[in-house]
Amino acid sequence: MSVPPGGSTPADVPPPNELPVDVAVWPEHTSATTDDVPVLSRVGHDRGHLDRSLDDPARGRPVRVLVMDERRQVPVREGAAGPELLWDQRPGFPAGGIYLGHADDVAYAALRGERTLSIGGTPVDAWAGLREVGSDLGDRDAGLLAQATGIVEWHERNRFSPYTGAATVVEKAGWTQRDPTTGQEVFPRTDPAVIMLVHDGDRVLLGRQAVWPPGRFSILAGFVEPGESAEAAVAREVAEEVGVEVTDVRYVGSQPWPFPQSLMLGFTARAVSTELHVDHDEIEEARWFTREELRSGAGPAALPPPVSIARHIIDGWLAEGPQA
Missing domain, CATH: 3.90.79.10 (Nucleoside Triphosphate Pyrophosphohydrolase)
Structure with missing residues (x-):
């Protein structure tokens, strides 16, 4: 899937009462936490910040691609130790992909796409989001899913330049948007x-x-x-x-x-x-x-x-x- 063209959605300007906490979805699994740090703060990969400026951020390595649908849900399979993200193995960095970093000499990327019954020939057990499976994933998958969800949300909500209103051009493996009329860079917002x-x-x-x-x-x-x-x-x-x-x-x-x-x-x-x-x-x-x-x-x-x-x-x- 290619990088989407410029243009905003109604979510570009969230309502003023939108809270930073989950007010709608409460997973049934509510057992006590046991980690030393909050669940979604776990990181098991290198975000590869400097690689984002390269023509090939994967540096020739194979790429594991996480497909994310319009509901911010991703393919999941049930592993021996619990839920695992289901990655699509690619020989190179995909067009329109967002670089997430690397671990164990493997590059990772997120790609917006449609739901399918299988990924790379492996059946999908479920499509789920960060709220549903985040606490049950290992450090690497939890960190990658939090990162992917955040950067995809940014792209969906910010497609116009705040300087001129022009449709932006996505650069640096998905980590900047550029105003084509002024050259100004727009970075992810937190x-x-x-x-x-x-x-x-x-x-x-x-x-x-x-x-x-x-x-x-x-x-x-x-x-x-x-x-x-x-x-x-x-x-x-x-x-x-x-x-x-x-x-x-x-x-x-x-x-x-x-x-x-x-x-x-x-x-x-x-x-x-x-x-x-x-x-x-x-x-x-x-x-x-x-x-x-x-x-x-x-x-x-x-x-x-x-x-x-x-x-x-x-x-x-x-x-x-x-x-x-």
Whole structure:
């Protein structure tokens, strides 16, 4: 498949209330996380940044190509140890491909395409996206799928130059777009967002959005505004959403969240006040839960799935024990 021509879609300008967290799809698999880093932050390959400028970014190596359909789903097969991405083996870099990097002297690329029943003669067991299988993949496949999802989203949402409105030309193996009238380069965009666990020592503050299934709660989140530090965004978002003042804002870790193009910056924060004043334009409900309620299952009907940094932060807080 060739690189698509210029032109935008309705998703080029997302609605202002589009959140950097999953508000629609919650996988049924919601067991606790066990990794030292958030699931989608795992990387098992070299992204090959310098190779992107070459005529052949694969440097003559065979290329494993991941086909991604219009729903951002990819072919998956059931391996001996769990789900695995199903790669199409190519002798060279494909036209219209997006270079993802290399591992073990093999190059990897993403290519937008249509669903098929098999890939390279191997039957496809399922077509699935990052939300559904991300937490069950190995480090290499998880990192490659997160990368592929993010860069394909960028291409789909950004086809016109922000300088002149001209249809852009894709260059550098899919990692830049160029304005043909001015020569200006346009690079992939990432929107920083904060996601924070607010606690008062032995209780955690969780909220829910109206579009979520009943009983599902998560920690709070929001976008960082221009000219604002991440720590300031934590304090502002908590105050706006639930009317709680916080202190002791501490960074936990980060995770790419390419739905469509966010980088989630995880924090914990201690509540100074605990009385809630919920902004129902932001969230439907907010409640305090004790560690024991979350551990025993007496709290929310469901917590975020392990593919999310939200679950990683909650599980880390639960493991710490009471705080003075």
